[in-house]
Amino acid sequence: MNNLTMLCSINVCQNNGKCFLITNNTTTTPYCLCNKCFTGSQCEIEQYSKNLWIYGISKENKKDYSPYNERIIFGIFAIISFVSNLLSLQTFLFCKKIRITNLGIYLILYSLTGMIISMIHIIFAFLNLLYNFEEVSESNRLIQCAFLYLLQNSLIFCLQWLWLYIAVERGFIEYSYVSLYDPRRRSLISSILLFTLLPLSNILPILFGRKDYSYTSYNFCLLNFTSIGYTFYLIIYYISYIASPLSFTIACVFIFKHLIEHRRNLIDDESFRSSLILIASKHHDFFLPILVYYLLVSPQFILDNLMNCLRADSIVVFRTQIVTRIIFDSTLTLTFFIYVYLSKLYLWEFWHTSPFGRFLIYVKKRLIN
Numbered sequence: 001m002n003n004l005t006m007l008c009s010i011n012v013c014q015n016n017g018k019c020f021l022i023t024n025n026t027t028t029t030p031y032c033l034c035n036k037c038f039t040g041s042q043c044e045i046e047q048y049s050k051n052l053w054i055y056g057i058s059k060e061n062k063k064d065y066s067p068y069n070e071r072i073i074f075g076i077f078a079i080i081s082f083v084s085n086l087l088s089l090q091t092f093l094f095c096k097k098i099r100i101t102n103l104g105i106y107l108i109l110y111s112l113t114g115m116i117i118s119m120i121h122i123i124f125a126f127l128n129l130l131y132n133f134e135e136v137s138e139s140n141r142l143i144q145c146a147f148l149y150l151l152q153n154s155l156i157f158c159l160q161w162l163w164l165y166i167a168v169e170r171g172f173i174e175y176s177y178v179s180l181y182d183p184r185r186r187s188l189i190s191s192i193l194l195f196t197l198l199p200l201s202n203i204l205p206i207l208f209g210r211k212d213y214s215y216t217s218y219n220f221c222l223l224n225f226t227s228i229g230y231t232f233y234l235i236i237y238y239i240s241y242i243a244s245p246l247s248f249t250i251a252c253v254f255i256f257k258h259l260i261e262h263r264r265n266l267i268d269d270e271s272f273r274s275s276l277i278l279i280a281s282k283h284h285d286f287f288l289p290i291l292v293y294y295l296l297v298s299p300q301f302i303l304d305n306l307m308n309c310l311r312a313d314s315i316v317v318f319r320t321q322i323v324t325r326i327i328f329d330s331t332l333t334l335t336f337f338i339y340v341y342l343s344k345l346y347l348w349e350f351w352h353t354s355p356f357g358r359f360l361i362y363v364k365k366r367l368i369n
Helices: 050-054 067-094 101-130 138-174 186-210 227-266 272-282 282-307 314-342 343-354 355-368
Strands: 004-007 018-023 026-034
Touching: 004 227, 004 314, 018 050, 018 314, 018 355, 026 138, 067 343, 067 355, 101 138, 101 186, 101 272, 138 186, 138 227, 138 282, 227 355, 282 314, 314 343, 343 355
Parallel strands: none
Antiparallel strands: 004 018, 018 026
16 A cells, blocks of 8 residues: 655645645545644644743754853853852951841842852853763753752842842832831841742742653753643743833832932032933942843843744744843843942942952052062
8 A cells, every 4th residue: 555645735734834645545634744843633732831932943043053162151151150249249248337238138149149040050051061962861950950940040030039129128228218227127038038939930830831741850841831831930920020120110210310309409500411410420330230131131031022932943043042141141240340349338348348359459469569
């Protein structure tokens, strides 16, 4: 019995599937050759959750891709991030005037969280290079993916919220709703709640993972949600990536408004434009972080929301997502610049109270003398 294959006159396949007619001596049966993003008799079942659109990129569009170069770049960024956050952390920890405040607690936690995320990135880069990007044992995959990847997701969400905590605390201090040296109970309770509740989002893959496939621990970490699970995931995702910086922006606007009103009450003949420029230049250590955050995070966020599995199969998309990921990861490299270097007070404390700052001053004096 000979089988013949020909294209269908009417394509009954969904989601860009290709339709073929398989003909033998007695029957003619339509057959759908599905895109890798879909499965089913008519390609009607979505194979990957929408947050996994990157798996729609075919090998043909990755033919010139070098995972070694990417991992080396990400590893270098991770090392710079670790150093940046370490310098910030020792600045905030060794200065008593900073660490006894609620704002200081948030800054310490931000730097510490950034250090842990950087360490995870370094571990990922090292393990991938060590194992030559080949399949490794189940236990190593469990450590690489199930533990580190999910932990990293939680910490990144926590990092977004710490931005908000810092902005709100500064806003409250500026408006005298709270004192700079209030008891640290408020910051400790809010931080404990943050680092307790947000990691619970990691149960989403367990509760709402696709159950119609037999996943290994590695695939479990792909966060392949059902439609309901994806909705819950989006709620957490949008709250963390939009609500936090949006609240930061609102806090900036109110603080700007308060500072301008205060200055114009003292100086009557100064124009609004002059007051605005002067305040922006004097308080750039507060207003620049949110601008930097938007510039570095927005490309990845926009691409992630515009793309789906079918649209992703392009060499342009593949290269774009690498660039946006590098830009996104570079946010952690700027912790010291944003929170210490731009602030005259914190920079002074870095040079005079932190171990590394005092060491640099000592070395400078020895070289001069």
